[in-house]
Amino acid sequence: MxxxxxxxxxxxxxxxxxxxxxxxxxxPSAPVAPAAPVGPxxxxxxxxxxxxxxxxxxxxxxxxxxxxxxxxxxxxxxxxxxxxxxxxxxxxxxxxxxxxxxxxxxxxxxxxxxxxxxxxxxxxxxxxxxxxxxxxxxxxxxxxxxxxxxxxxxxxxxxxxxxxxxxxxxxxxxxxxxxxxxxxxxxxxxxxxxxxxxxxxxxxxxxxxxxxxxxxxxxxxxxxxxxxxxxxxxxxxxxxxxxxxxxxxxxxxxxxxxxxxxxxxxxxxxxxxxxKEKPYLFVTDRGRWKVFVPRAQKNSSGASWADGRTPGRGLKLSTFFVAKPSDSARTIDKQLAKGKNLLFTPGVYTIDRTLHVRKAGTVVLGLGLATLTATKGAVPIEVADVPDVDIAGLTIDAGSKTSKALLVIGSGKKNAHGPTAKRPTAVQDVFFRIGGPHVGKAKVSLLVNSDHVILDDIWAWRADHGEGVGWKVNTAANGVIVNGDHVTATGLFVEHYQRYNVIWNGEHGRTVFFQNELPYDAPDQKAWRHGDTLGWAAYKVNDKVKHHELWAGGSYIYTNVNPSLHLSHSFEVPDRAGVRLHDLVTVSLNNAGTIDHVVNDVGAAATPKSDGSNIVNLVDYPVR
Structure with missing residues (x-):
């Protein structure tokens, strides 16, 4: 109906x-026969x-x-x-x-x-x-x-x-x-x-x-x-x-x-x-605590545990520093320098200096959506050019002084000791906020400089409601910037950033599912344009990139502060045979804002509609 x-x-x-x-x-339907009870x-x-x-x-x-x-x-x-x-x-x-x-x-x-x-x-x-x-x-x-x-x-x-x-x-x-x-x-x-x-x-x-x-x-x-x-x-x-x-x-x-x-x-x-599935805490048959780190997979289907135990490695909890909200960033960083993994217990952490992940195979895992709040313009976490790192289960908030980024993966220098296809670094269930609980400012939320990184369930959010919200209040140009090659995103949610929400500069990038809302609060077209282009695309692939593929991208406009605003296109990519986009949707929401085209100058306009929303689909780009 x-x-x-x-x-x-x-x-x-x-x-x-x-x-x-x-x-x-x-x-109500009858319940399915329950699984056999598990003994204590x-x-x-x-x-x-x-x-x-x-x-x-x-x-x-x-x-x-x-x-x-x-x-x-x-x-x-x-x-x-x-x-x-x-x-x-x-x-x-x-x-x-x-x-x-x-x-x-x-x-x-x-x-x-x-x-x-x-x-x-x-x-x-x-x-x-x-x-x-x-x-x-x-x-x-x-x-x-x-x-x-x-x-x-x-x-x-x-x-x-x-x-x-x-x-x-x-x-x-x-x-x-x-x-x-x-x-x-x-x-x-x-x-x-x-x-x-x-x-x-x-x-x-x-x-x-x-x-x-x-x-x-x-x-x-x-x-x-x-x-x-x-x-x-x-x-x-x-x-x-x-x-x-x-x-x-x-x-x-x-x-x-x-x-x-x-x-x-x-x-x-x-x-x-x-x-690469998210690491998780578990207890052995003897009552010992460990963290399990699943192995990376390629071209896979089905649950990793359906036919038996998930492949991977178990880490003793003694290899972790169990952090509490009362621990200072200096204390936590010293533990990382000693080669410890990190387990953040639930709470809000004040991060006034960068936590440096230097060791291959390091696991940084948050419990209870543990939240790292940047202060003094700090970058909360930076990962060195090392492979097989997992950053998972964290919320990272910007502070009132502008941070250059909230999470940085790699230095950007080509390094033989960095992540590989067999030993990728992964970021799983990590959520970024610019404003919302308080004023927040950052130039970019997630910066990926390393090759062979997997981004799995990322929500980068410049707040559209809450505290510290406004065009000149919670400032952030970009949500995610990918400079590394062979980076794969599975479940990429990026919303409300003031310029390009996503910039993809690396080669052989792949995204499976992208969801975006454009900024609500641009005051006028002059504030939200560059050159002859109206607004900033939600998803920008660098003009020099030769190979990139995106499946299932959605971008929605709702400019409630100024309903007359236009966006020239939601997706901006080079016209090359190796750059392919599939199953795109643009939507004009609630009679506020227009997306003129889907990709570059291709695709119909999603225009305001007084009694709902206008939806435009595009199955393939280049158009077949």
Whole structure:
């Protein structure tokens, strides 16, 4: 059924959408037969991960588990820009039952993760949910959306969806937008990425699923764009603007067309060109803590654990410096200089000097969306010209003094000791913010100088709402700049930067799924243009590049400060046979702003529309 009209709220904006036929089911479906219960393992050894980590074992009474989870949710569900951080960890075993399911919500800055070696080592009978946020206007009319459901995660466990009442019975709800990854999960029953049980319009936008198995029906619903990678799914319903599958067994067939109103906008790749799953904390059968680092893959499909244990290496926790928010940047950097890996416990860290990653194979892993806040114009993290580094699970905020960058990978000097195809460096689930919780300024958020880097689930966000927001307040020219060769991005979300959102200078670059919103707040065309070009493209490939490929790129304009603004084109690339773009969509949102062309001077204009949004698709560039 059609959801007519459009809605503009704090955060992302949406236009006319199509919801699934079963968006309001008359009765809940029966749960899929649950996986066999997992017996309790040896209790984890004592470990101080700080007050913001909550550890449950099968021996913990379920009433206590439920009470503590409900308390965390009550604090974090409305806490969009707060400083509280939480990691909720489940030791191997089974939690909840069909008769007494464990059901709870996941709010902002909350990571929920199993501590098994594989997802099947932790089983939750119940559901782990994210629902719409609902507000009322002056007349008392209620509006419910998931557009601002950011900064949370769920990983490394099995969910048997069971319990709940009415519309929400026997279903796993994960109604999220950007920076809310669902990784390494095994969901045995019905799953939905929209919350169809509240008042409308129920919009969601920008989700990510990887290294997972979702055996039952998946309701995509009002998700405008969603990226699924290296997984297995039972079925998939609906598409809005841009639904992308790479290496997904059971994915719907390729059906993206130049006519956005005909076929579902599905981009389907049989394999993922290059990938490296995120490292994760686990507990061995003897109760010892380790961090597992998955091995990089090429041209892969399906979950890495589906046929057995994920290939990779386990690192003793004794090789890590376990950082607390009270630790200074100087202290943390000294530990890196000694060759230690880093585990950031949940919290907000003041980073007034650069943390230097100097050693090959270093793992920098955050728990509970640990947040590094730049001060004094510091660059929070720089990685040397070394291979096989993982930077994962962090939020990096700009401070009030301009940083030249927030994360730098490599020096830019060609170095035989840097990352290689077999030993790539990877950045996974790292989220950048320029403004939002406070004033932030940076020239660029992520600068990639090394070759053979994998960027997996990156959200670089110049804030459009929150504190410290304004054209001359939270200043940032570029979101991501790639200078290295053979860099692959899988799930690249870059939004609202004042010039090019992405600049790609390296050769043989590949992006699978790109999502972008242009800046809302340019005051006039003079402030947002260069030369004869109106605005700045969302995705710029350097004129000298000979080989580059992009699949599934979306760029949306909503210039609410000045609706008359134009962008000449969303994608700007050299006209060469080796530069190829596939399945592009541009959208003019909510009657504000025009994108004149899709790529260079090719593609129709996405123009303002008074009763919704205008959508333009382009299947291939160069046009075949």
């Amino acid at each position: 059609a959801l007519l009209g459009a809605l503009t709220l704090a955060g992302l904006t949406t236009g006319a959408l199509v919801a699934p036929a079963d968006a309001t089911p008359t009765r 393992a040896v209790a984890p050894q004592a470990l101080d991960l700080g007050p913001n980590v909550t550890l449950f074992t099968p021996a913990t009474p379920q009433a206590e588990i439920q009470s503590r989870l409900d308390a965390i949710a009550a604090r974090q569900v409305p806490n969009q820009f707060g400083e509280e951080r939480d990691a909720v960890l489940f030791a191997p075993g089974t939690y909840g039952s069909t008769e007494k399911p464990l059901i709870f919500q996941v709010g902002y800055y909350t990571e929920v993760a199993g501590l098994g070696r594989n997802p099947g080592d932790v089983v939750i009978n119940g559901s782990v949910n994210v629902f719409n946020q609902c507000t009322k206007d002056d007349t008392g009319a209620e509006s419910c959306i998931a557009l601002n459901n950011f900064w949370r995660s769920l990983s490394n466990l099995t969910i048997n969806p069971t319990g709940g009442e009415g519309c929400r019975a026997n279903t796993e709800f994960w109604a999220v937008s950007q920076a809310a990854p669902l990784r390494r999960v095994d969901i045995t029953g019905k799953t939905t990425f929209m919350d169809y049980c509240t008042a409308g319009p129920q919009y969601a936008s920008g989700g990510y699923l990887a290294d997972a198995r979702v055996a039952g029906e998946v309701t995509n619903g009002s998700q405008q764009q969603w990226f699924t990678r290296n997984s297995q799914i039972g079925s998939w319903s609906n598409g809005v603007w841009n639904q992308t599958f790479a290496g997904v067994q059971g994915a719907p067939p390729q059906s993206f067309s130049n006519l956005p109103t005909t076929n579902p906008p599905y981009t389907t790749l049989a394999t993922t060109p290059a990938s």
